[in-house]
Amino acid sequence: MTADSSTPSAADADASSDDATVSNVVLVTVDSLRADAVSPYDTARQSPVIDGLANSGTVFDRAFATGNWTPFSFPSILASEPVFARSGDIGVDESVTLAEVLSDAGIATGGFNAANGFLTDHWGYPDGFDEFEPFVTSVGSSVYSRYLAAHPTVEAWIQLATSPVRRLASKLRGDDDDRPFLDASRMFDVEDAAIGFVDDTDEPFFLWVHYMDTHTPYVPAPRYIREVSDGIVGTHRMLHAHTRTSLGLEVGERTLRELRTLYQATVRQVDASIGRLLDALTDAGVADDTAVLLAGDHGEEFQDHGHLAHYPKLYDELIHVPLVAEVPGLDGGRVDGHVGLDAIPPTVADLLGVDSAPEWHGESLLPALGGDDAPSESGDPNGDALPDDPVVSVTVRGEDVTQQPIPRSLSDGDLFVSARDDDWTYIENVDAGERELYHRPSDPTQQENLAVDPDAEARAVIDRLAPVVDDHAKLLRERGAAAAERGAATDDEVDEDLEARLEALGYK
Template identity: 30%
Template sequence: MSKPNVLFLVVDSLRYDVATGNWESATPTIDRLLDEGVHFQNCFAQGISTAPSMTAILTGRHPLDYGGHWYLDDDQRTFAQVFRDGGYYTGAIHSNPYVSARRNFDRGFDHFAEDVVAFEPDEGLEGLPDKLLRLASRASRILSRTPYTPAEEVNTDILSFVDDADTPWFLWTQYMDVHGPYLGGDNFSYRNKFRAEWLWRKAAVRDPDSITEAEHEELRENYRREVEYLDSEIGNLLGELDERGHLDDTFVVLTADHGDEFYEHGRYGHGNLPYDELTHVPLVIRPPSGSDIPRGETVDDLVRCIDILPTIIDAVDAEIPTQHRERLAGKSLLPLVRGKKRDEEPVVVTEKRVRGEKHLRIGLRTTRWKYLYDGVEDERFLYNLENDPGETTDVSQTETTVAEEFETRLRERLNQIEETSENVVVPDVETDAGVEERLKALGYK
């Protein structure tokens, strides 16, 4: 059997419970993938926003190791480098500023197509003052009907990439349609766009407590419709790949970088502590025809997004340098798929450095317990997930032994971050006017 292709689909902000139909969402494409692949029911992300989560996914390590997640350190090998070294034609197509070439996420890609600014000044405008460039970028964003590249256009670019490949290919895309502001599917009218941006900013940035019940339901409904629209577009992509004769030779991996919160813990979007609505993400791996990986399997064990890279490397029998393998925090999930039991359940680490600050937010999760550390307020919370899956009652004062065990793990993790990042120099990455406008459109402060 020749080397299989790998189609790595990451859906920005896709909650697990919506993807699996618990919001009464119609997702026939995802349902089909679940039937034809391996469904990991309890997969949890290592970040609650794009930068830390994608750093973890693309490198197989925790986000804050080796210099942090705002910039991919040169010594950290990625998915793309492993596959390119293995003879694959590698590509990335996305419109998320947090995984841009400026942040070193383009390493290892033969083809790196990013649409991350609303306005790219040409040579005749480079000398203009920053204020004028920002105004030009803002005008360009206003004229655009979406704050990101819609899935339909992304799919066109994916198919062009596939058509150009003359060797087995690895392609990663980051669909942005489910990310706020929620446009409610394919309604790309200006009126709908401005309404969606206003409501998203009110909920996720300015004043979540002022959201009315009707606005809350509008946000949820538009989010659900975004998921259904994207499901349809992924179905169109897979159909086109099938017609071109590629689907039977391709691993299809579908996951998310994080979820979104709908006031479960007093906020909207994904700027809160690592509660499950932000960290529980879908993960399904559909193997190509002829693979010995069983189809239609469900894995209940606790798994992590850092396990995806070593799993796919294992599945395609790719080589990985010794230094990279030693630094991998993730483990291949194929033994679980084949029925082998673990000696010990992993502790899921989710972490983030607060933007513009030195404070950390860290979550430690097992099947039964969740321990949260908020470095901004210097607070800690412990939840018994068996009795309290909604994470509403802090039991750190009554379950003191458990809390102390997690505090020990937290200190160990903080020490590891400091140790691995020693002598690692991460450059300051300036954000230009165009990127700032794109981030504002996506609801970031």
Template identity: 75%
Template structure:
């Protein structure tokens, strides 16, 4: 499924054409950038945003780097947020498509500047060649089908929930066997999330690189189903929550039974355990940079692509809503020699491509929407303070709809955010919502029905921004040549999407 234009036994190196695309400034201090994106990672799930969380590697990156306290995704689903993360543009904004085909992606801009590029995605089917994501990567692997040639392996690749259940049932026996052999049970019985595939490929890419590089890794561990190795459950809990509790939580949710406080606590524990599992994997990537002798010249960028709901607004996972549990995400940039501290100004994830390009001394193309936050990292200037716009598309049933692949799949919802306020508008029904997050952090009290003068002023400022975005997307919809879903989706890819809940 992936594309790979480099031979595995040859070093990855830059091209011979950097002069035209490189910045005219002095050579950058950063030679390489590693972008780590973590699916379904809400901001308060890691220690830099909540001191009670256990994520020491990410905490270390934050302590020595820059933490953006108010960073927002541009959508509640991977295909709605990644056009901003890897192409600095809104979803649907180019041609009514959810992908990045025909876009000036970050990887393509860097590749043209002579920087080696590698991208490794832990089997999220929306980040594949069908939607244009390999463009610009010298090495790209989505791990959707490359899991072995046996029928059994192919089946498990397309059905991660089945794979997760195998791990759940087998883990007590595996743990006992590990203890009898005096071994650790750190590694999951099955690599249900493709974490080790991504980690191994990224390590190989680092080892083979002999010049400046850009590496992107995308983790799926924190996406449902949450199936961490048992040791991580013990590390983030009181030690009493074990595999049998995992079975209880997954049984109730998979059967559609009522999720009470006990099940919700167990799901949160499992989720936090997957965060710790990813944290350890990121630590091993940092070790690989050290072993390769390039850690001191490599910037690390960490972001969630969207968040995750635990019934703050009545549901689990990430259904089509635009509240903070789904839109507020971590954004951490660790640049050697730069301790930017904490940045309180709001920022959207469309800042990632221009920031990475800036750090590598590459000029951003004019069509990118975001602004580099490298000046804030260096303590030179605050981020651009235009409100952040996010979108989703909601069908008739919140929990039954497939992931939309065009604007025609439901009502278009648009949110506009700054550091304090959230405005949400349904473009099809005209319904609006307004929340003041400092006093209402979970957005439970809609202020739009009877606004004060201050609240009305916010609406008058934000509504035209929403209207402009809606108008732009509708214009693109009218001239769209396709929605990325008109062409037949590969059978294995469609099975993978369905297994992740994306019908």
């Protein structure tokens, strides 16, 4: 696939920005980042760098992930297609990825993943990247390294014991205590690799970085715990919370508050790293023609529906994610209509003047990035520029909601599919025929299932969204059956380092 000069660039989307050009795109994805964890969606949060991107760019208020787990969401983010839709697998091995399309168009591509084992060559994610590093081997082969990676409570003890020494050393050096004792999240590995790519690459380029700090276990540097909490001592919160959760003790209000504090501290830690990456763009002289997109791959639950982390559910705490785009020359603003993360690949391609792959499911959001003031019938200024189709999300649940490992095929449990528009969430256990319906404006935490005894309005919504769910389930089953017939591999055994990293993330 080659670049198409007739494809509109970001500059063409706004007549007042004729001199603006986009030569490069940086896509930042943050694991387990729910929308209300960052200040553009909740002003009580502390994410000044992301807030800066939002203030000068576009915020999509209703952006939704296509799954509750990384392997269920990333086929849409990097290949614009649903999980299982290509080969019956959770990966993108047989998909047409964004990196492949851009690389074929002569654009330099770099991808750096902070050791999420599901975003590795085992599942096809390096395809199309000129430079790709998953940092999985950074877990280390020693017994000591593997033990610490899999035991966050022990790591928290080490953080506590070394914190006074590090703080004293930082004061003597005259700098900040930015770094945790162990870079378990691989944040600095990713940051350094990304900055090196920017420094060494001629334009145009596409850079993808994926942060893991906000994924369990939450082990931020102590300074960020203190920054988002109301006291000067922060690390003891990490110690207490990790000890109780690792021992399976009841999570009371105190522990839940501590976990939320730790989570927000990791958000602030990622925010600071993104700031250093943006500074690197400026230092390299490419900031003025580089678009930056930021998204969460899925959210995180804090007992919103009875659990922690991100088990197989499709409620907003796991599916509603931030999506922010800063494009040079475009005024931006806030977009109220619903969008799915499968819009990311065609949007990035559009920004770089490259044709989207015909296999992609999503549509470019470039028309919505210009801040068009002409309202749609719904009153949304950007509504005419957005797809009308509901956003569909998928999960697979085994016999128990907390069952591990993560399902890797449709045969690993019941298929759950949800469909969302601007106001409604419809969820169906397709195998069991169980239905849920929520009206988010009046029930933002999705507690009242209107499908139990639907009134006329609810019945009309079910009649509209249920066929969308049924069609999606049919598509996935047909593709899965076709893959099985041709003998496509769906669960090859992973190597030892990869298994160690998955175990460190809690996926045994």
